[in-house]
Amino acid sequence: MKIAIFGFGTVGSGVYDVIKMNSDIIAKRAGKPIEIKYVLDLRDFPGNPVQEVLVHDVDTILNDPEVKIIAEVMGGINPAYDYTKRALSLGKSVCTSNKELVAAHGAELIELAKQHNCDYYFEASVGGGIPIIRSLCDCLVGDDILEIKGIVNGTTNYILTRMGEDGLDFNVALKEAQDNGYAERNPAADIEGTDAQRKAAILASLAAGAQVDCDDIPTEGIVNITAEDIACAKSLGAKIKLLASIRRDDEKVSAMVAPFLVFENCQLYHVNNVFNGILVTGNATGDVMFYGKGAGKLPTAGAVAGDIIEAAKYYGLPSDIIWSREKAHMSEQGSGVQRFYVRVSDKTAMEARKALGVTAESASSKAGEVAFLTEAMSENDFLSKIKNLEVLSKIRVYD
Amino acid sequence: MKIAIFGFGTVGSGVYDVIKMNSDIIAKRAGKPIEIKYVLDLRDFPGNPVQEVLVHDVDTILNDPEVKIIAEVMGGINPAYDYTKRALSLGKSVCTSNKELVAAHGAELIELAKQHNCDYYFEASVGGGIPIIRSLCDCLVGDDILEIKGIVNGTTNYILTRMGEDGLDFNVALKEAQDNGYAERNPAADIEGTDAQRKAAILASLAAGAQVDCDDIPTEGIVNITAEDIACAKSLGAKIKLLASIRRDDEKVSAMVAPFLVFENCQLYHVNNVFNGILVTGNATGDVMFYGKGAGKLPTAGAVAGDIIEAAKYYGLPSDIIWSREKAHMSEQGSGVQRFYVRVSDKTAMEARKALGVTAESASSKAGEVAFLTEAMSENDFLSKIKNLEVLSKIRVYD
Numbered sequence A, B: 001m002k003i004a005i006f007g008f009g010t011v012g013s014g015v016y017d018v019i020k021m022n023s024d025i026i027a028k029r030a031g032k033p034i035e036i037k038y039v040l041d042l043r044d045f046p047g048n049p050v051q052e053v054l055v056h057d058v059d060t061i062l063n064d065p066e067v068k069i070i071a072e073v074m075g076g077i078n079p080a081y082d083y084t085k086r087a088l089s090l091g092k093s094v095c096t097s098n099k100e101l102v103a104a105h106g107a108e109l110i111e112l113a114k115q116h117n118c119d120y121y122f123e124a125s126v127g128g129g130i131p132i133i134r135s136l137c138d139c140l141v142g143d144d145i146l147e148i149k150g151i152v153n154g155t156t157n158y159i160l161t162r163m164g165e166d167g168l169d170f171n172v173a174l175k176e177a178q179d180n181g182y183a184e185r186n187p188a189a190d191i192e193g194t195d196a197q198r199k200a201a202i203l204a205s206l207a208a209g210a211q212v213d214c215d216d217i218p219t220e221g222i223v224n225i226t227a228e229d230i231a232c233a234k235s236l237g238a239k240i241k242l243l244a245s246i247r248r249d250d251e252k253v254s255a256m257v258a259p260f261l262v263f264e265n266c267q268l269y270h271v272n273n274v275f276n277g278i279l280v281t282g283n284a285t286g287d288v289m290f291y292g293k294g295a296g297k298l299p300t301a302g303a304v305a306g307d308i309i310e311a312a313k314y315y316g317l318p319s320d321i322i323w324s325r326e327k328a329h330m331s332e333q334g335s336g337v338q339r340f341y342v343r344v345s346d347k348t349a350m351e352a353r354k355a356l357g358v359t360a361e362s363a364s365s366k367a368g369e370v371a372f373l374t375e376a377m378s379e380n381d382f383l384s385k386i387k388n389l390e391v392l393s394k395i396r397v398y399d
Helices: A010-021 A023-030 A049-053 A058-062 A080-089 A099-115 A132-142 A154-166 A170-179 A194-208 A227-235 A297-313 A346-356 A379-385 B010-021 B023-030 B049-053 B058-062 B080-089 B099-115 B132-142 B154-166 B170-179 B194-208 B227-235 B297-313 B346-356 B379-385
Strands: A002-006 A035-040 A067-072 A093-096 A145-151 A238-249 A252-263 A275-282 A286-293 A340-345 A369-373 A391-398 B002-006 B035-040 B067-072 B093-096 B145-151 B238-249 B252-263 B275-282 B286-293 B340-345 B369-373 B391-398
Touching: A002 A010, A002 A058, A010 A023, A010 A035, A010 A297, A023 A297, A023 B132, A035 A049, A035 A058, A058 A067, A058 A080, A067 A080, A067 A297, A080 A093, A080 A099, A093 A099, A093 A297, A099 A194, A132 A145, A132 A194, A132 A275, A132 A286, A132 B023, A132 B132, A132 B297, A145 A194, A154 A170, A154 A227, A154 A238, A154 A275, A194 A238, A194 A252, A227 A238, A227 A340, A227 A369, A227 A391, A238 A391, A297 B132, A340 A346, A346 A369, A346 A379, A369 A391, B002 B010, B002 B058, B010 B023, B010 B035, B010 B297, B023 B297, B035 B049, B035 B058, B058 B067, B058 B080, B067 B080, B067 B297, B080 B093, B080 B099, B093 B099, B093 B297, B099 B194, B132 B145, B132 B194, B132 B275, B132 B286, B145 B194, B154 B170, B154 B227, B154 B238, B154 B275, B194 B238, B194 B252, B227 B238, B227 B340, B227 B369, B227 B391, B238 B391, B340 B346, B346 B369, B346 B379, B369 B391
Parallel strands: A002 A035, A002 A067, A067 A093, A252 A391, B002 B035, B002 B067, B067 B093, B252 B391
Antiparallel strands: A145 A238, A145 A275, A238 A252, A275 A286, A286 B286, A340 A369, A340 A391, B145 B238, B145 B275, B238 B252, B275 B286, B340 B369, B340 B391
16 A cells, blocks of 8 residues: 655654554554655655655655555645645545644545545544544544543643743743743744644534534633742642633534633643643543643654554545534533632732622732632623623633 | 344443433434344343343344344353354344453454454443543554553552542452442452453453463452552552553563552552553553543443444444454563562561662651662562562552
8 A cells, every 4th residue: 555645844754754663563454564655845855765755746646546545744724735635536545633724624625535435534633642533533432522621732731830830930931841842933823722722623523523613712822821820720729721622512512722720630630741631521431531642753643654554444445524514503602601710919809709709718829919719600700790800810710 | 223232231221321312423423323123131121111122032133134233241251252153153243341251252253253244342341431442453553552551440449549548448448449339249350350350461462463361461459458558659659559561572462460559750640539541652652541430331331332333334344453363472471670669577678678779768657667669670580589588568660
């Protein structure tokens, strides 16, 4: 079985390495040897063995009927979207780590694959090496999926972990993440929540079986989380985690990306540093958590390689991922009920406690300020209650 | 698609409930409605709707060509083994939660299913609702699986958790587990490690792709774990967990079931009460952990229902589980290298430290006794070093 890799960046070279490194077991599991016939990249890599199979023109690959499977690991919408459509239309299965493309056009590409009797697989698009996509599509299928809560961005989890462990300020922790290669020089997509939003869109679409767009997902990053919040959360027994939160209720779905207070009795509390953890609640199975490295060359490449093997094994017998192009019915925004963490100045504290009906103990990490947790209430209710108050920070609580 | 359920005990009635409760989404995911045509049980259930489909004679089901899939949730080797062979020989797929049967005859039944173009699925046999089997067979397939470490028995994990939290003695914690319905009146299979051993045999066989028998797996239960050990482990920063431990190395596999000290930096440390957690290490993906309820009516039934859906979806296109009847090459017993926890009396302490070359700090929970950790050494080496010493307890360390 001949395959091609689109893109020889970090993930692409990882896919190349994993296919070579594990060729024996891959052949056994796919039922046939997998051979990399082409790698597509605009660059040359003199001295690297990849050079022998390197091509610069996508048509060389698309026009070669021997190539049955393509690993699209270029990232970005263009030209990956166009290349993927052309490959699928030619009956070539495509396996991708490209979360941006999957979130935006997954339903269409799955439909196109079905029409041409091939597969569009995207295990590596969420959670890197964690097999969350196939678990949702093929394993937890006896369940009605009620909720998914996930730490799906390793960079922000690293920053929040470091802030929590050593009381670092956000900017110091971000700098450290950049120095360690966990955050990019332009960290916006991570710290503003865009990366997590794309993954939330994919998970929500699979949970609903219908299209949830990134635009449907209110998203807050972690740029406003302060060392004071982390310290107050700690005194209250919690950590702050950036969660992709998906809930299904009465045929409607809601999704958001935001920082949440998470308590020790929840497995996500123990997911630290660059690790990802995704907690899925089914109506039969209850809570199942998946944990692992959500990014990185080899974990992501391993997930793409797994997809390639599945695509090879079932070539001509495509699988049936339920994700229609129809828009999912979304719950009304602000209807979600939860507790809230609120930090206010001492002089606002009494008024805020009264407005929110709070009797619980407070925590404080800085003179003149105080933080506490409300009872559970709807988001709209909460916002109307604090409308006239000067609130220093407010964070949702995951119970 | 007509199915039958063999056994209307806890799991069987759960499968019945889940199929009814989630019939709409199950039909959507399986691509066709799933209808329970028969339930086999020797008993009658007057007043229960199941009575309408209840039969006492297995031949009624086996001779009905309309029945394509059977959920075998009777447990035990006989008559489940015979019924399963007959069903598979007739081309009926079988989905089971029967770990004893899978551990003993899984390879043979998989082969028989292949010969008759049907499936033998056993997701529920390990980890209840946790999709560990399909993850190993279909997801982490790009990886060479190097190691599996799992808390696969919820009863013993509950007992160890309660001993650790409240300093309970083993017998008191066991009694509490029985009172709460987590342990059976005859708890031998759980506390002596037999249940975990069967699951270890299944996981080891899948990791090796060849047969690992229960007899190949040295097994220690938790009956000798004392409140002193739990307390000393705690002072050393660890918890004691009963692990199924599988390692692959140079085409050889080793497997054991035993209590291990587990430290806080390991995700398994945070798997408490009746929960299960299974940590899989692949050469590409690194560590991935699966967490959830390892037993119970609905989680186990959810896993069986997931298998039924897969079997229905791909009916006539059976999957290819790599588990040959050939015996796996086992590593020499005692060759595994790890640290050890040792508890001795004060008067033996100096001699023991010298024999084992220990310089590290000790912990103590009882006057006249002391516990410490050795450096990493092979098990054979360790045993020869303590040969002439009076050791109160020795437990492996998972690093």
